[in-house]
Amino acid sequence: MTPFDRLTHELSKLPGIGQKSALRLALFILRQGPEYSQALSDSLLELIAKVTFCSHCFHFTDRDPCATCSDPTRDSRMICVVEDSADLMALERTHIYRGRYHVLQGALSPLDGMGPDQIRCHELIERIKKEEIREIILATNPNVTGDATALYLSKLLKPIVPKITRLSSGIPVGGQINYIDPMTLSKALETRREY
Amino acid sequence: MYLKSLSLKNFRNYSRAEVDFHPHFNFIFGKNAQGKTNLLEAVYYLAHLKSFRATHLNQLIGLPGAEGAQLLGKVEDREARHEIRLHLQGTKREVWLNQKKPVLLKDFYGLVKVILFEPWEVYLFRENPSARRRFLDRALFLDDPSTLLLIREYEKIVAQKNRLLKEPLFDEQELWVWNEKQVAIGARLLKRRLEWVLKINELLPAEYGRISQTGEGMKINYVSSFLAPEQHCLTEDEIRICFTKSVQEKNMEEKRWGESLIGPHRDDWRVFLDERPLSVLGSQGENRCGVIALKSAQICLLQKKGEGAPIFLLDDVGSELDATRSAALFSYLKDTPGQVFVTTTEPSKISTAYQNDGASFLVEEGKIRVL
Ligand SMILES: [Zn+2]
Numbered sequence: 317m318t319p320f321d322r323l324t325h326e327l328s329k330l331p332g333i334g335q336k337s338a339l340r341l342a343l344f345i346l347r348q349g350p351e352y353s354q355a356l357s358d359s360l361l362e363l364i365a366k367v368t369f370c371s372h373c374f375h376f377t378d379r380d381p382c383a384t385c386s387d388p389t390r391d392s393r394m395i396c397v398v399e400d401s402a403d404l405m406a407l408e409r410t411h412i413y414r415g416r417y418h419v420l421q422g423a424l425s426p427l428d429g430m431g432p433d434q435i436r437c438h439e440l441i442e443r444i445k446k447e448e449i450r451e452i453i454l455a456t457n458p459n460v461t462g463d464a465t466a467l468y469l470s471k472l473l474k475p476i477v478p479k480i481t482r483l484s485s486g487i488p489v490g491g492q493i494n495y496i497d498p499m500t501l502s503k504a505l506e507t508r509r510e511y
Numbered sequence: 512m513y514l515k516s517l518s519l520k521n522f523r524n525y526s527r528a529e530v531d532f533h534p535h536f537n538f539i540f541g542k543n544a545q546g547k548t549n550l551l552e553a554v555y556y557l558a559h560l561k562s563f564r565a566t567h568l569n570q571l572i573g574l575p576g577a578e579g580a581q582l583l584g585k586v587e588d589r590e591a592r593h594e595i596r597l598h599l600q601g602t603k604r605e606v607w608l609n610q611k612k613p614v615l616l617k618d619f620y621g622l623v624k625v626i627l628f629e630p631w632e633v634y635l636f637r638e639n640p641s642a643r644r645r646f647l648d649r650a651l652f653l654d655d656p657s658t659l660l661l662i663r664e665y666e667k668i669v670a671q672k673n674r675l676l677k678e679p680l681f682d683e684q685e686l687w688v689w690n691e692k693q694v695a696i697g698a699r700l701l702k703r704r705l706e707w708v709l710k711i712n713e714l715l716p717a718e719y720g721r722i723s724q725t726g727e728g729m730k731i732n733y734v735s736s737f738l739a740p741e742q743h744c745l746t747e748d749e750i751r752i753c754f755t756k757s758v759q760e761k762n763m764e765e766k767r768w769g770e771s772l773i774g775p776h777r778d779d780w781r782v783f784l785d786e787r788p789l790s791v792l793g794s795q796g797e798n799r800c801g802v803i804a805l806k807s808a809q810i811c812l813l814q815k816k817g818e819g820a821p822i823f824l825l826d827d828v829g830s831e832l833d834a835t836r837s838a839a840l841f842s843y844l845k846d847t848p849g850q851v852f853v854t855t856t857e858p859s860k861i862s863t864a865y866q867n868d869g870a871s872f873l874v875e876e877g878k879i880r881v882l
Binding site: 334424425426427431432460461463464467468471472 | 601664667668670671672674675678681682684685687688689691692
């Protein structure tokens with residue numbers, strides 16, 4: 317395998333990148349010259365060396381616990397449950413929510429081999445038992461797998477959490493949280509309903 | 512509403528084609544395997560963004576590696592004109608409606624309404640249940656495009672549940688979740704189907720009479736996998752309660768078989784002439800009239816709602832109909848206002864009287880020309 321083929325091969329493993337795009341990206345990198353390649357590979361290595369997952373919320377972080385988990389001004393009795401870190405960052409952009417998070421790392425989907433053990437819900441339950449949680453906001457995506465996950469969690473958490481809510485209106489059915497604009501997302505947070 | 516023109520680029524065996532259509536009859540002549548059905552497929556695709564025979568998008572693309580396939584349809588709807596442009600490449604499909612990317616469910620589906628009649632459908636009543644379910648779901652989409660969301664969601668839920676049931680070991684709570692979802696969405700889908708059957712049954716006897724020239728009453732009986740016939744009038748909530756109970760009762764069996772055994776995906780429907788089941792006791796001719804009546808009743812249903820007549824695509828239907836029934840069908844179509852596309856290998860089968868009320872085309876090796 318030539319060095320060029322090796323790069324295209326690695327790039328084509330990225331989500332949403334097909335053979336053609338991988339080829340285009342590789343050509344682009346090649347044209348940028350050695351400085352850019354150095355910076356790119358350094359940043360990748362640094363990412364792997366320094367960034368881990370927060371042991372509380374499973375968001376990625378360069379220190380444990382992460383910035384949100386260790387922020388004393390945030391309400392520690394409220395947890396917003398999201399499917400992945402991209403959703404967490406989308407919610408943070410609204411600047412409305414001042415509680416903590418739990419990142420499931422996916423949604424229940426037998427077809428993708430995602431069961432309760434894969435989505436870190438036992439960690440969530442342990443955390444709820446240890447900390448005194450007043451409200452859980454279920455912010456999984458409003459599609460088949462996200463809804464199933466919310467239903468599963470609500471059944472599991474009802475006996476141990478006083479209040480469970482779910483993001484409401486404004487989110488298009490079948491949509492994805494990290495593609496929704498901050499305005500719509502703020503509205504959905506404000507109008508969340510008991511679940 | 513009718514399709515004014517269509518242009519194709521690298522679609523199936525058409526490298527390049529541009530054609531203007533007649534608002535009423537469009538006869539497409541040509542030998543087998545020249546591209547007649549491909550043309551109907553293109554029209555169907557403009558309405559559904561899905562083919563009636565290709566399972567993969569890349570089957571629609573002519574030469575691989577090129578710039579993909581392009582379809583451009585111009586639609587006239589009373590005063591309004593619309594331009595639909597589609598680009599298919601690899602596994603991706605891009606849609607533009609009047610130069611803008613539409614929200615499919617809100618702006619696109621339902622704009623072009625199409626009813627397809629394929630030759631094999633004359634055997635619909637004797638086919639396996641999955642063909643009849645597909646017919647029903649297409650009919651629901653035509654009646655109300657938003658049903659598509661419901662159908663897809665239900666299919667996804669059943670696929671997830673079936674996968675879970677095949678796992679050697681799983682959490683009971685997880686099965687409970689998929690059962691809950693299946694029951695909620697399934698009850699809604701079932702209610703839509705039952706309502707459609709009720710509506711179509713009001714129109715079927717008259718349509719069948721018109722086509723067969725007999726006085727027998729045609730009707731559809733829906734066969735649910737868990738509701739008794741007398742429960743078909745229940746509300747969605749009541750259906751959900753029955754469905755939940757039945758799923759609980761089937762729990763052990765579903766686990767043993769590793770798949771979901773009841774629900775709309777296991778239902779069926781049958782056609783009766785008075786009290787005689789058409790599939791078993793009906794003649795060949797009666798079966799054919801029955802299918803035509805079913806199609807024409809769908810057109811009536813749309814007209815009753817104040818929507819224009821849909822585009823009617825008849826693919827080589829003459830091959831399965833005898834002269835009398837073919838004549839009855841065409842005299843019916845003549846009085847129906849919608850646009851009609853007819854493909855056939857035998858121009859002699861189409862009376863010149865109809866040909867004068869429309870346009871005729873010849874398709875040869877992926878090229879189309881006006882006759
Ligand atoms: Zn954290």
